Amino acid sequence: MEVLKRSNRFYDTRRFGQPQIRLRHRKGIGLKSPSYVLRCGCCDQKLEIFYSDDGLEIGGVNGTLEDWREILLPVLLIERRGCQLIDLAAKTKNPANKTVRRKGGSRSAPETSRTSLAAGSRR
Numbered sequence: 001m002e003v004l005k006r007s008n009r010f011y012d013t014r015r016f017g018q019p020q021i022r023l024r025h026r027k028g029i030g031l032k033s034p035s036y037v038l039r040c041g042c043c044d045q046k047l048e049i050f051y052s053d054d055g056l057e058i059g060g061v062n063g064t065l066e067d068w069r070e071i072l073l074p075v076l077l078i079e080r081r082g083c084q085l086i087d088l089a090a091k092t093k094n095p096a097n098k099t100v101r102r103k104g105g106s107r108s109a110p111e112t113s114r115t116s117l118a119a120g121s122r123r
């Protein structure tokens, strides 16, 4: 797993328009799992997330990955369909993507998909 790093400036609103969560990573030592310490972008509130291959402990609450996924994916506006993860936030922000994605099957080539759609409607 790649360790996420951030600048950790206090009250940094540049990326999200709201204070970005400050983040620190801790390596696992002995029996202690590695963790992320998340600190609020605007105050001293913090939360530690310990992670391993089979589970997470978030703020002192232990659960399997599957348990956490069931709870957190809907809250993060991510829907699971089989093995696919669907970003519901992207869908609602830009409804035009809906059709493009269905036809083209790829986010990276919207121009191609739009062209083929237009060609199809001319027939």
Ligand SMILES: [Zn+2]
Residues within 6 Å of the ligand: 040, 041, 042, 043, 044, 045
């Ligand atoms: Zn805060």
